[in-house]
Structure formats: structure tokens, C-alpha cells
Amino acid sequence: MTAITEDHTRRAMAKRDQWARNRTILLLLLPGAGYLLFFFGLPLLRTVVGSFTSLDGAFTFDLWVELFSEPVYIDGLFFSLWLAIAPTVVALVISVLLAALLQATFPGRRIFGALYRIPLVVPGIVAAFLVMVMLDRGGMLSRIAEPLGIDLPRMVRDEWGIGAILASTWKNIPFMTLIIGGAMSAINRDVLHAARTLGAGRLTVLLRIQLPLALPGISAAVLLTFISSLGSYAIPNLLGPAYPLPLSVHMYEQGFRRGNWPIVYAMGTLLSVAAIFVLLAYYSLIGRLTGSHARREARS
Amino acid sequence: MSDTRRQKREGRWLAVGLYGYLALVMFVPLVVIALWAFYDPAVGWYPPDIVPTSYSVEPWREVLADRGIIGSLVLSLIISTTVTFLTGALAFPTAWALAHFPFRIKRAVEVFVLAPMIVPGIVVAVSLGEIFFRLGLTQTVLGVILVQTVGTLPLMIRILTATLEGIPGELMLAARTLGASPRRALMRIALPMAWPGFLAGGLLSFISSFEDFEKTFMVGAPGVQPLSVRLWSYLGGEILIFPTAAVVTFILLAPTLIIFFIAERLMKENVLAAGMGKL
Amino acid sequence: MAGLSIRGLTKAFDQVRALDGVDLEVPDGQLVTLLGPSGCGKTTLLRSVAGITDPTEGGIWLGDRRIDGVPPERRNFGMVFQSYALFPHMSVFKNLAFGLEMRRLPRSEIRKRVAQALHLVDMEAMAGRLPRQLSGGQQQRVALARAIVIEPDVLLFDEPLSNLDAKLRDSLRDQLRALQRRLGVTSIYVTHDQVEAMALADEIVIMFSGEIVERGDPVSLYRRPIFRFTAEFLGRTNVIEARLDGDRCRLPWGDERSVENPGIDDPAGVAIRPEDIAISTANGSDPHGEIAERMFLGAGTNYVVDAGGVRVRVNVAGTQNDLIDIGTPVRLTPPKSLHLLRRGRHGSAEALA
Numbered sequence: 001m002t003a004i005t006e007d008h009t010r011r012a013m014a015k016r017d018q019w020a021r022n023r024t025i026l027l028l029l030l031p032g033a034g035y036l037l038f039f040f041g042l043p044l045l046r047t048v049v050g051s052f053t054s055l056d057g058a059f060t061f062d063l064w065v066e067l068f069s070e071p072v073y074i075d076g077l078f079f080s081l082w083l084a085i086a087p088t089v090v091a092l093v094i095s096v097l098l099a100a101l102l103q104a105t106f107p108g109r110r111i112f113g114a115l116y117r118i119p120l121v122v123p124g125i126v127a128a129f130l131v132m133v134m135l136d137r138g139g140m141l142s143r144i145a146e147p148l149g150i151d152l153p154r155m156v157r158d159e160w161g162i163g164a165i166l167a168s169t170w171k172n173i174p175f176m177t178l179i180i181g182g183a184m185s186a187i188n189r190d191v192l193h194a195a196r197t198l199g200a201g202r203l204t205v206l207l208r209i210q211l212p213l214a215l216p217g218i219s220a221a222v223l224l225t226f227i228s229s230l231g232s233y234a235i236p237n238l239l240g241p242a243y244p245l246p247l248s249v250h251m252y253e254q255g256f257r258r259g260n261w262p263i264v265y266a267m268g269t270l271l272s273v274a275a276i277f278v279l280l281a282y283y284s285l286i287g288r289l290t291g292s293h294a295r296r297e298a299r300s
Numbered sequence: 301m302s303d304t305r306r307q308k309r310e311g312r313w314l315a316v317g318l319y320g321y322l323a324l325v326m327f328v329p330l331v332v333i334a335l336w337a338f339y340d341p342a343v344g345w346y347p348p349d350i351v352p353t354s355y356s357v358e359p360w361r362e363v364l365a366d367r368g369i370i371g372s373l374v375l376s377l378i379i380s381t382t383v384t385f386l387t388g389a390l391a392f393p394t395a396w397a398l399a400h401f402p403f404r405i406k407r408a409v410e411v412f413v414l415a416p417m418i419v420p421g422i423v424v425a426v427s428l429g430e431i432f433f434r435l436g437l438t439q440t441v442l443g444v445i446l447v448q449t450v451g452t453l454p455l456m457i458r459i460l461t462a463t464l465e466g467i468p469g470e471l472m473l474a475a476r477t478l479g480a481s482p483r484r485a486l487m488r489i490a491l492p493m494a495w496p497g498f499l500a501g502g503l504l505s506f507i508s509s510f511e512d513f514e515k516t517f518m519v520g521a522p523g524v525q526p527l528s529v530r531l532w533s534y535l536g537g538e539i540l541i542f543p544t545a546a547v548v549t550f551i552l553l554a555p556t557l558i559i560f561f562i563a564e565r566l567m568k569e570n571v572l573a574a575g576m577g578k579l
Numbered sequence: 580m581a582g583l584s585i586r587g588l589t590k591a592f593d594q595v596r597a598l599d600g601v602d603l604e605v606p607d608g609q610l611v612t613l614l615g616p617s618g619c620g621k622t623t624l625l626r627s628v629a630g631i632t633d634p635t636e637g638g639i640w641l642g643d644r645r646i647d648g649v650p651p652e653r654r655n656f657g658m659v660f661q662s663y664a665l666f667p668h669m670s671v672f673k674n675l676a677f678g679l680e681m682r683r684l685p686r687s688e689i690r691k692r693v694a695q696a697l698h699l700v701d702m703e704a705m706a707g708r709l710p711r712q713l714s715g716g717q718q719q720r721v722a723l724a725r726a727i728v729i730e731p732d733v734l735l736f737d738e739p740l741s742n743l744d745a746k747l748r749d750s751l752r753d754q755l756r757a758l759q760r761r762l763g764v765t766s767i768y769v770t771h772d773q774v775e776a777m778a779l780a781d782e783i784v785i786m787f788s789g790e791i792v793e794r795g796d797p798v799s800l801y802r803r804p805i806f807r808f809t810a811e812f813l814g815r816t817n818v819i820e821a822r823l824d825g826d827r828c829r830l831p832w833g834d835e836r837s838v839e840n841p842g843i844d845d846p847a848g849v850a851i852r853p854e855d856i857a858i859s860t861a862n863g864s865d866p867h868g869e870i871a872e873r874m875f876l877g878a879g880t881n882y883v884v885d886a887g888g889v890r891v892r893v894n895v896a897g898t899q900n901d902l903i904d905i906g907t908p909v910r911l912t913p914p915k916s917l918h919l920l921r922r923g924r925h926g927s928a929e930a931l932a
Contacts, residue, residue: 025397032394032457033409039450040416043427050427101318106311112318114564118326121560123511123528126549129535130329133336133542138347140332146348170325190664193631194722196651197658198729199681208677212668224417231420233514238535248422252518255426268423279418307633 044272050265063266075244077270083161083246084230087168088222094169095176095221099214100206102181117174127167128238132156135163156239163239168229176221183217184210216286223282227275247271336546359543363551369530373551375441376526380509382445387452387505388498395460395497396490400469416454424450425518432519439523447519448512452505459504463497464490503563510556527552581642582607583628583733583765588637590623590789597623598634599789605733610759610766612776614812615786616928621769622737624786628767629658629735641732652681654733657726657764661738663718665710671697671721672706678729696728699758716747723755727762734759736768740775752778773813777801785809787925803840807847807920811928817856817891818848818920818927828917831887832867839916847927849917853892857912858882858903866908873905884909 054060067073102113119127134140136156145152156163187210195205211218233248240246245253247267255264339345340354363369397403398410416424428447429438437443467490475485513528521529531552534545583605590598598620605611613621626632628639630651639647646654666674675693684692697703700720710718719739726734739755740748756779759766770776776783777797785792785800785808793800793809804810807818821828826841828849838849861867868886879896882903891911903909 021401022403025401025403028393028397028401029409030393031390032392032453033413035390036413036416036450036453039428039446040419040424041412043424043431044415044419046431047423047427098318101314104311104314106314106318108315108319112315112322114561115322115326116318117564118557118560121507121511121556122553123513123531125513125528125531125535126552129531129545129549130333132535132540133332133546134329140328140350143347143350188662188664190660190662191666193626193629193651194658194660194664194725195666195677196631197629197654197656197735198678198725199652199655200677201650201652204681209666227418227420231422231514233422233517234532234536248420251422251426255430256518261430264426268426272419272423275418275420 047265047268047272050262051269053262053265055262063262066263067266067270072244073247073250073267076247076250076267079161079240079244080230080246080248080271081274083164083168083232083236083240084226086161086165087172087229088226090165091169091172091176091225092218092222095173095180096211096218098173098177099181099184100210102177103184103210117178119171120174120178122171124167124171124232124234125238127171128164128235130170131163131167131239135166157241159241159243161236161240164236167235167239168232171235172225172228176225179217179221179224180214183214186217187213215289219282219285223278226278230275231271333546333549336542337550339543341543359547363544363547368525369548369551372525372527372530373555375524376510376528376552377555379441379445379448379526380506383448383452383509384502384506386445386449387456388502390449391453391456391460391501392491392494392498395457395464395494396486398457398461399464399467400472413454413457416450421451422514422518425515428515429518438519439521441520441524444516444520444524444526447515448509451512451515452508455508456501456505459501460494460497463494463500467493499566500563503559503566507556507559507563510559511552581644581732581765582609583767584640585624585628586638586640588624588627588634588639590620590627590632591635596789598627600637601789601791603784603791605765605767606781607765608763609781610756610768610779611782611784612768612770612780613784613786614770614773614776615792616812617771618788619786620789621771621786623789625735625737625767625769628733629656630654655729655731656733656735657729657731658735659719659722659726659737659739661741663710663715663722663742665718665722665725667710669709670706671702671708671710671713674710674721675725675728678725682729692728696724699727700724700754715743716751719743719751720754723758727758727764731764734764734766736766736770738770739768741770741772748775755779777813783813785812787928792923792925803918804850805921806923806925807850808923808925808928810850810920815853815892817851817853819851819889819891820848821917830913831889832911833887834867834911834913836913837916838919840919843919843921845922847920847922850920851891851913851917853881853894854896855914856891856893858884858893858895859910859912860903861908861910864910867911869908870903870905873902875902884911886911 051063052059052061054062098116102109106112132139135142137154139156142152153162155166191213192205192209195209200208231248233252236246237249240249247270251264251267254260254267335345335352337359338355338357339352339359340356341358342356343352343354345352394413398406398413425447428450432438432443432447437446471489471493472482472485475489476482480488511528513532516524516526517529517532520526521532525533527548531545531548534541534548583603585601585603585605588598588601588603589596601620601624603611603624613624615621623632627634627647630646630649634647637647638645641654666677669677672693675696676689679689679692693706694703697706700723702717702720702724705713705717705721710721713721719742722739736755740751743751752775759779768776768779780797782794783797783800784794787808793805800809801813804813810816810818819830821830821836823838823841823846826838827835828838829835830849836849868884868891870882871885871890872883874881878898879894880900880902882893882895884891884893893911
């Protein structure tokens, strides 16, 4: 009899403790997560809902139909993707090389380690400005090339967005190098030494040991670079061609210049979906990298 | 030893290559911008001249005579400082909860906190710009601070969480056995030990706020003009004003680089990599 | 196969000399252990041999081929690391196959050799596992197999057993010894554990502060060390200041013994191993001292005896003796003949413990 009541009280107390704990956690989460819920979650929700709402407030698919039928927007979407993928690929190749080289020792390594990161803190507009003064017609490169009889292709406001791609690449290399380098230096040095004593040269160690082991870091860097280039506005606006315009530029023009908010929300939703799609691809890759091990572990 | 000597030679070649790369992509463009900042507008600088034929401080005088530029610099500093402290204060409790309490929806909260880094900033900036317009917050400093904090908060929470996870739970328990209440243990043990995280996250928040253009532009322009927005007005308008833009670039870069090199000295190399290496 | 010679090897970092003119011969097929406290340079020496660290001066020869300056991947030395250093993203099979793939062996040959090596360390069943799915002992066996599957000219061990618990360490140590004997590979084994060193070595090299203190086979090094440092580092010992008179010495508690190596200038004292002293209760006869401390260890009992102003450690083996209480007057019986120790500039190893 008493045993049962005791058990009851204990369970009641445990429940009260649990409740108090949950309240503490909620209070702790409130400032940070609450802020983001309000100033990030709300606008995002409004964007998604707005993409299905006509100007008079009715539910509609018209905006999506418009988005996928107007050549301006279709070209814009592909151009946005091009301006995200191209800098990611170029920056990845250079960053992997830099990260690998930075594992070695050489004179002035510390200073180089600080200097190469400068673009990390340089605004995109300044990156665009650098590209202009170097590569635009009348820029430094053409001033040097012209007397030599070299005719340079147009690189600023060109239809392939070469200038915009170079500016994004320039801005993202340090970030990628930092993350990939961090993933590489987290590898136990003895593992690399072991590979050397087993007969692997430095290139083989890079390809067969360092890169596979740094893959989680590499894919995180790729993901974040892709997304930051996908939404960038200043660089394509300053360096990109008049047509096509990427969706980010369309969003500003349609929203703030024309007040055509519904189509802006549709484009915003589309960009967000593209980003989340890439995030899911990343998670499935990481899942495959670590999950297969977990599965095999579970079997054994 | 022959091998040591060979390694030294390889190291020298590596240094030559890497510094060559640095000169090409960083040093040369900056020098060209410097040339633009010091050319003589009376003479001009036209192709095919590689360097200007005549120099002056005229571009600087012009920019500094426009009193707005100093105002922009001060405004930028005020906004970035406020954003940094706001971010730190908002981030700490959440980071603590994420680092030290197991709870059911933890993974969901982690992903949500990460989301602002995944969803392109322009989406939130445009949408917040429209919402703030209705609330009368567009073209106000408060509006700019609020929108910038959306960008800085996720990074700060991640870095602080990583730092706090590094503090062994036993330490807090030890403080408790020595007579400290949970609150005191938090203030006396966890908060001071989280200092490197605050420092790293704070410096990154400051820099990211100082260099932010897109969010600030969508919410603040044209009424609120920190440096980055002002630089835009010289480059993005109908006419390009290279010399003025060059001068503003240096005024914008100077504080950023100073903070950046302080950060380099103070920060442990791997804080950013640890915070971002795994999402 | 051939022996290894190291001559005048020096490694200077900014301020310190991790190695200072080390000379060492490792005869063909022998196992030499480098023993010393942490920071003594033993690991630097091993890594220089492996080619992971570049010495500042000196040379290394395998037979008559000079190998310093040869990058590690062209030395054909197998190395076993303290942290195992298995490739975490490769299965056990792939880990073993790696070195053979580097040597461009045909697939069938690789499969055959890996199977043989796994059989040697009794890990055939684990070929498909990833390193993280193995226990520490299994990982170290895989690491050993990976080092021997390439049929190395020299095997290098960097404290391979120090991350394992005591029981596992003993059994792996014995397996490792048997394997090395069977393969007859010239080996260098770094450790800070003197029991491990004695159990494994053909020759032990004692190192301190970048230099070799003393070397010898385990038995003579333990029984007749030259320096106080060696005597104290290899096992425990009582170093007792005794009054010398030709080849006789008088111990502090009054006994007199002969000295087996007289004629040493300013010796550090005589060495008496705690297990070499017999102890008995005085029972009315003239006592040498009294029991100050007692520690019962199961397999034996350790005493500290206060005798003539010095503290003497005495270990009594076996479980059938009557325990002697603290404060009891006792008599001590050291061996007939005692061994004198030189001071050397390394001083006492006791301070390092």
C-alpha cells in the first residue's frame, strides 16, 4: 500500500522535475531561437505563403505558372544556377590545392596564412570593384595586353558572367580553403606518416588519404559557397550582363522598383527550395559517408 | 643534411609560388585601386597608360569634403558594435541549451538555427524589407540592426555551442559540489571559459556586419547609409566614379582589416573551421 | 636483409637538441629497444630512421646503403604507431592492401599476401571491418600486419602497446616477440616501459636528454649497470652510500660486504635491488633497523626499513611469509658481493618518476 503511494509520489515528482527542466530549456532557447523564429522564420513563411497568393489575397498558382513560362525568369533561374555552380567549382579546385599546400612548412607560412584570408572580410562590392579595375575595358589587364597585340575577350558585363564568376570565386576561396584546411589538419599526422612508410608519395597521400578523410569538410564548404553565390546580388548587378539577370536581381527590381511582390515571393521560394535541395543532397552524402559505417557496425 | 636542404629548397619554391599567387590576386588589384585613389583628375588616366602620368590627393579631398563619408563611417561602427553585442547576448543562452541539455527536439532546433545560413540572404532581406516597410522600420538604424542580426546570430550560436561543448560537464558538477548554485556555476565557470568563443564569434559578427551590403541595402537604403551602401552609390549608379569609389574602398577596408588582423592574433586558428566544418 | 647503423645523428630544433650525436648499431635480425623517459629523444631517433623527421646532422645506413635523405616511401621500412594510425576510411583488408598497391603487385598476389598477414596476427575474420569497429588490441594487430605485409627491411615500433590495458599488453607483447623472431626482421622498438623493454629486447639502449646513456643485453644491464641512472630506470633499486675500503664496503647499518667492481672514482653508491635483500625479525639479536612502511601487494610484500639513517626498500616475494608489523626491529641480509654505480651526468632517475 505505502509502496504504491511512494511510487506514485516519486513519479509525480519526476514529472514535475521533467516539466521544470523543459521550462528551463525553453527559456534558454527563447532569446536566440525566438529571435530567429520572428525575424527569419516569419519572413520566410510569408515568402512561401505569398508565392501562392494573388494581389487580392486569393490562393493561386498563377505566380508559379508565370515564373516557369516567362523566358526572362527561366533564363534568370538558369543564370542564377550558373553563377552559383561555376564559382563553386573553380574555387573548390584552387582551395583544395591551397589547403594541401598550406599543410607543408615554408618560409613566411604564418604571414601567408593571414594574408590569403583577406577576401573573407572584403565586401562583395569591393570584390566587384577589383574585377572592374583589373578586367574591364580600359582596365589594367587590357592596358597591358593591348600593346602586346593581345585582344582580350569581354570579361565584365559579358553574357557568360565571367567577371561575376571571378569576383565570387575570389571572395569564396579563403572560406573554402579555411574549412578544407581545417578538415585536413584534423587528420592524425601518424596516419599520413603511416601511408608514407607504406610507400605512398605525397600526391598519393593527398588523393587516397587526405581528400577522402576531409570529404565532410569539403562538402560543407561546397554547400555554403554554392548558397552564398546563389543569392548574391551586388556582384552580378555590377559585373553581370543586362540579360539574363539572375533571380536575386529580378527580386530587387520587381519588389522595390515595381512593387510586384507576389512574383518576388515566388522567386524567393524557388531560391530557398534550390538551397534546401542542395542541403538535403549534402546530408544524404554525409549520411552515406557515416551511415554506412553505422549500419555495418550495427550488423557486427 | 641533403634531405633537409632539399626540403628547404622545396619550401622556398612553395613560398615563391604561393606569394606569387597572393600578389596576383590581392596585391596588384589593391595597388591599382590605390592608383585610382591618388590619380590627378585634372590630367586624367587614360589607356594605354599603365600608371597615371600625374598624382594628387584630389580624390581624397573631394571625398572628405563631403561630410557624409565620416558620418557613414561612424554609423557603420555604431551599427556593427550594436549588432555584435546584441548577437552575443542573444546567442549565449541558446548555445548553452544546445551544448549541455539533451532534449527531444534538439536536432530540429539545431537545423533551424542553421537555416539562415542555408536560405539565401536576399530572400529574407527582401521579405523583411517589405514587412519592415509596413512597420515603419525601413530606412531606420534599428531596422538595419535587426536585419543584420539575422545574419550574424547563426554563426555566433554555432561557434559558442562548439566552445561550450568543449567545457567538460564535470567542471560544472565540481563547482556544484564546492557549493555554487547552478546559476553561479554558469556565471563563474561556463561564461569565462566560453570567452574564446565569444571573441571569435564577436569578431566575425562585427566584420560580417561591417561588410554587409545586401541586407542593409534592402532595409536601410537610401535613408540609412553605412559605408558599404555609400560605396554602392558610387559604383552601382548610372555613372561609375572610380576615384571616389577607390577612396571609399580604402576607408571601408581599413577598419575591417584592422579588426581582422586583431582577430587573427587572438583567435585560435580552428574556431571557424570547427564551427563550420560540419553542418 | 641487413643491419642498421646510425652515426653521429643530431636533431636540433630552435633551442633544444632532441638528439645529440647518437651512434647506434642494430645487427641484422635483432630487436633493439630504445628506453627512456618522455622527451629523451627516443621517438625522434625512431622517426629519423623512418624518414618522417629529418636529422640535422649525421647519417643512417642500411647495410652499406645510406638512407637518410631517402623519402620514407622509398625506404621499405614498416612502422607501427602508438595511435595505430590505421586509415579510418578503409577496411582492414584495404589497410593491408595499401602498401602492396603502392608496390604495384597484381591483385591476386595482394589478396594472397594480405590473407597470410591477417593469418599471422589471427585477424582473418575481421578483413571486412572498419578500424573503428575493432577493439584497441585488434587495431594494433592490424597495424602490425599492415607493417609486415610489405616485407619490410626494418620494422619500427613507436610505443605500440602503451594505449592498451595491462593484460592485453602482456599477451600482445609475447605475440609480437614471437612474430619478430620468426620473421627475423631487424627491429627498433621505442618504449618507456622497462618491463616491456626487457621482455622484448636483444639489446636495450637507455636514452636521456638526446643521448645514449648505456646499452647492453637485458640481463647484464639489469644486474651490472654502469650508471646510477640506468640502475634506477631499469626496475627499482636502493642506491646506498657506503664507506669504501679497497674491495670492501661498510653499509650504514654496520654490515660489511665485498665490492665486485672496485676502483671507481667518486661512486654514486652501491646498488642493492629490493628483491635481493633478505629480511628477518631481530628476535632479541642486534637489529639493523625497524620497519617504517609496509605494502601488501598480493604476490609479495614491499617494506621500507629505516636502517642506520637510510631508508632501504625490501621486496619479499611469495604469499606464505608472515607479515612483519610496522615498528618491528629487523635484520637485513644483502647479497655477498655488491655492485658500485657511477654518477654520470644524467644524475638520478628517481626524480623523474
